[in-house]
Amino acid sequence: MPKQTVSKNRSREARVSKREAEVKELEALEAAVAAFDIKSNVEHFTDLPLSQQTQKGLKASHFTTLTDIQKRAVPHALVGKDILGAARTGSGKTLAFIIPVLEILYRKKWTQYDGLGALIISPTRELAIQIFEVLRQVGRAHSFSAGLVIGGKDLQSERDRLDRMNILVCTPGRMLQHMDQTAGFEVGSLQVLVLDEADRILDMGFQSTVDAIVDNLPPQRQTLLFSATQTKKISDLARLSLQNPEYVAVHDKSDSATPKSLVQHYIVTPLPDKLDTLYGFMKTHLKTKALVFLSSCKQVRHAFETFCKLHPGVPIMHLHGKQKQTARAEVTARFAAAKCAYLIATDVVARGLDFPAVDWVVQVDAPEDADTYIHRVGRTARYNREGRALLMLCPSEEKGMVATLEAKKVPIEKITIKASKKQTIKDQLQALCFKDVEIKYLAQKAFVSYMRSVYLQRDKETFKIEELPVEDYASSLGLPGAPKIKFGNAARAKALKNAPAKLVETDEESDAEDKKKDEKKVKTKYDRMFERRNQDVLADHRSKLVEHTMDADSDDDFVTLKRTDHALDEETPVVEELVPKKAADPLLKPDSKKKAAEALSKKAMLKYRGNGEKLIFDDEGNAHKLYELEDEESFKQKGDVTEQQKKFVEEERKRVEEADVEDKAQAKEKKREKRRRQLDREREADDDSDNEVGVELAPYSDNDQPLEEEEEETHQPQPKGGEKRKKKWFEDESEDEEERSAKKSKKKVIEVGDLDTLQDYEALAQQLLA
Template sequence: MAQGVTGRTRRTKPKKQERTQKRKRDDVDAEKLEEAVAELDPKVAVESFTDLPLSAPTKAGLKSVHFTTLTPIQAKAIPLALKGFDILGAAKTGSGKTLAFLIPVLENLYRAQCIGGDAGLGAMIISPTRELAIQIFDVLVKVGRKGHLFAAGLIIGGKSLQEERDALARMNIVVCTPGRILQHLSQTAMFNCDNLRMLVLDEADRILDMGFQRDVDAIVEYLPKERQTLLFSATQTKRVSDLARLSLQDPEYVSTADPAESATPKTLQQNYIVTPLSEKLDTLWSFIQSSKKSKILVFLSSGKQVRFVYESFRHLQPGIPLLHLHGRQKQTARLDITAKFRAAKTSCLFATDVVARGLDFPAVDWVVQVDCPEDADTYIHRVGRTARYERAGRAVLFLDPSEEEGFLSRLEAKKVPIEKINVRQKKQSSIKNQLQNMCFQDPTLKYLGQKAFVSYVRSIHVQKDKEVFKLGELPLEEFAASMGLPGAPRIKFQKGDDAKARKNAPRAKLSDSEDESGEEADAKKQDGVRTKYDRMFERKNQDVLADHYAKMIRNDDVSPEELNNLDGTQAEDDDLFSVKRRIPVSEDEDEDEDAASVDGDAADRIPAGVKAVSIPGAKDPIILDSKRREKLLKSKKKLLKLKDKGTKLVFDDEGNAHQIYELENEDDFKAAGTAEEQRRRFLEEEAERVKQADLADKALAKDKKRAKKEKRKERERAEEDEEEEGAALDDGEDAMANFIADAQDSDEEEDEEPEEREEKPAKRPKKWFEEDGPAMKKRKQQTEAEPETLEDLEALASRMLG
């Protein structure tokens, strides 16, 4: 290989510069941009992005994704944000609010040269859901990849916490969810927000709800007071408390909605159907069957309902790809499902309100709301998933007759135009029988249906607007039957509205509804304090299925009034299946049952109303006073503990069975003499028996010794005879005849018992290295003489080779 030529086929890169030098930009004319922004008049209408004082990388990024014309919310919000005003923005769904805050974020940090790890965090964008945060981050990457050098990151739940910690120290822009960013603010040591310039809250009204209000309050405490804050949402209110909490400074309220206009896009056709609760699934199935070539988004009130409807319809095979999305899924599954639904041309996605806000699914034809939304704002966000960016779309709302009047008045107050339509009965098909069959064959599906029923009823129960959601007027029994369930699961509602305060209340004072016996009351301490040990011993063991599953199973003795009782009273639960009557197979079995019945004395001891069962092998009957005791009858292993212990028998030499230890009768024992006399007699008999056995052993040993001595003499005589025969053989005797005779003699010796033969073992022949002859001596001399010269080595080698 020639000198100076290496194995690399590509040009060696020069030494990397320091980060501060690498991130430094000499082509940025910040002064000209600052002058252009200062001369910008927010009141002048701007139609194109080229009319705004934007940097070259931002213009190139907008051109690459084909954004040229400003939407109304962008035309009003971007100039104010570029000048550094705090903004409170409200616009219809699908109007381009994401670019309204992403462009000011990029431009303000670009002019301030907030680039590199030394600059720290410059902007924080908070989103209520992970899917919306991912969507915002994707738009940020598309617009900022044409020349911007900012380090941006996505901080959401469901990802590696350590990887996020390592990357946070280098980030300039963060897109995050409230819970995850608060975790890093409180736990990550290298995460510093002292240089934060901009805070953006997308879907601000959702973030400021009860679920995120405390998180936002805690996040704001970590951020500097001197910053720019932008709040955007489709439904926005100017609440003074929210503005004060987020420390907005003279905010500009930007809204594109005309007071006389509707809160939803004009291209959206909105309808509602009045359908009873028991016919909702049938109507939904019929609708999907008639819209197989469409892209449908179906909203349900809870994740358990989403799972049940998805699994049920998937078994029925409607002829259209089905997907489901809810908050209990893992992050990877949620990303995969959203990506599939975005790319699909025809599909049906069952989802909760986790996708109701901000998400942009292209070309959604229908938005179907099977369950009534909690308020008009939620309705507006749901239907906003279709008819985006002036495209056409349709939305259908299912309303129960008890919900129609109240919710339509809420929509009228928000100026939402909606029209009633009817279902063609000829095209509507029922799936009640199929669902019943599936729930009967698959216990898991039935359990999902029961949980879905409970979650729906509870969601109606906790709604604040009681004029719309009237739980008492809903046909719960018919609804459960329409889901394929054998009966409506029983639900125990808590009294009062503040469940959290009730949960954290002290438990020293028991409620009046608890039924306590006098013995339990006496067992409690006089001061009324119950320790953790008291609660531990009062705790019941859990079976494979917890108590909440047993509570959903309806008992035959429960009346419909008790079933729909909402005051918390609950009757005693029984098993799902109970034996009412058993027909004996034969008369023998009837006799066995009579023999296994409880005797009169035991029946007197059993309390009234308690079952008792007698089993073979147990003297006393088994009292079935609880469900756990009834389950004992199904386990053979547990029944063994309840049966009486058996007796162990041994067999003597003659094959007769008797117990291990048999006690002699006391009279017979006394007739044989006193205990001392019997002991002395026993010792004398045993001593005499041992003496006779010793004499027999000595005689046997003497005979064996005599026999060994005779065999030794015979062997010596045989050896002398062999020597004489060998001498005679040399004189010319027949060698073959002698060999045959010797072989016969050896066979006779082998037939003797091993004990009678007492031959010495033959000596082991010596190995070649153990020889004492002249060859061995010569070999030792050769090995002892070490070769000194080359000639000696050659001679040694020739000797070893032979």
């Protein structure tokens, strides 16, 4: 038997034996899951009925012992039950749902041709990236395909690979976008739905998005919900179509909702002194890795820019939701790898993120509720490590916030700061605002965004905006005075935003009257100085130059800013005849002289003109289109259709024959001219040769045939008379002389007649010697 046949048989037998082994292993795994006691106390992953691939991934990732939430949740999830899991931050909830996802798809023999099998939804991009990395580590031995679908990345590249994914880790907004816009994306065969930080996903921020996603999913599926503060509302559970869920709460009966290794304190500090307190904390904790939480993106940007200019002596980073995805990922990686650094951030990093070795969590602004506080302080004291938390409260916030935290079983103690440790930076901030207009702009936006965040808080017993020292807070940011802000409902703000220009002018007139009344009062030198320093939110020149890129989160116009209108002056000429109908729309009215001039330019007017048409002119000078259709009546008057067809074909044939004759004559004339130039060059070369005897060339006649195409291509032009040919790099003078003499000998012709006598032979010899 040939060797090739033997090798094929062996490989076939190996594949068959391997397939049989996999089937037996899968049957044994199913039997182990069916016989597993859910109530048994499991300490190690090797005691669970898991596949060999998952065991390899856990061992390679150094996961050996189960945490409390994993002991309670993983066995129920392996047998196919819906889970409601609640545990403290840092207790291993991510692994509690990744292991069941891998095992369920493995036992069902899921492949890339079966479509999407598991969907894991996370509220933030950073948390989704972290979940995806854990999934890659634990599932490295499996053959599943997994994808990360988050905002800020290329949408088209995600679409190309989406239909081949078995497991998707995503954020709600981007997943709904793919469900609506990506053709061929099917979720009808989904087996497992996982919601990490479920309480955040199911609240008002993501309610409509999650409802739209769940409507597209099949009802027969397994659902796993995990969070540090789990929801039990019947409405939320009904929205997700949960079927007899198993509620797994690990720390419900414990004395504290936070880890015991976490030391928590709060201080009461006035609002104007918060930045001073934070700066003093940084100067006294230089070798510390800390997270600093503020309420809004504008405050984060302002604190980062000002502290970088003040140089506290420790690396400072910032992270908020308005940054690009690449910048957010870079900052997250840098802070995770740093040993000593301060990360100033919003609540975008408050949930689920695992930053190693965080020593302090400093909350400059109070959280909106106790759940947010628990998630914030959960960034430290993770996996039985020690950590510290500091909360800064205004005097008006102390009573309500402390009562809220006590109701959630959060042990927190009040401390005071030593007077020797306090530092003030109000003078430095004021100097920065006077020197740098960008810092002043950030300070104004930070002031407005903080007031807006306090005004929008639902807990009015804790957050009392009327008791805040507004002027002192503006002064602590370096501003000469508090920017003018107006509070109102969203409907009124939207109505004012879309109001006609006349109504806005009446408001401006009323403000001008108020200013005139104030001018009548006696003013000091300092009052005049502050008036010269721009009491409005932005100066006129600044509002024209700065691109307001930080206004993306101002959809709910509860706090409206009074901006300067840049309408055209009455003297600005507007030529209505030249403006097209689209450009004459009042909604597209230019707001500056430059834009008005650009709107009337030739370049701007080109988009309102149609495409040009090519015209031809007849003998009488009338213009016609390049292709015109003849009327049916005029066509019939010319005669029968077949006769017209024959006539047209005959005319075209004659025209082609005449054109063919002309083309042949031109080609023949070109060949003759080429032959004539060739003979002229040869004649010039013969005339320039010295003392040569040769046959005279006859003049060129029409009967001579031109050279063949091959000879024409290989012919090399001869040098003209009087010109000396340049020597090549490999030639010398001796070779040149030999070649010249050889050419002369070739071209010299001696006529020999009848040689009868001795005199004839002598004459021939003399000619040869010569």
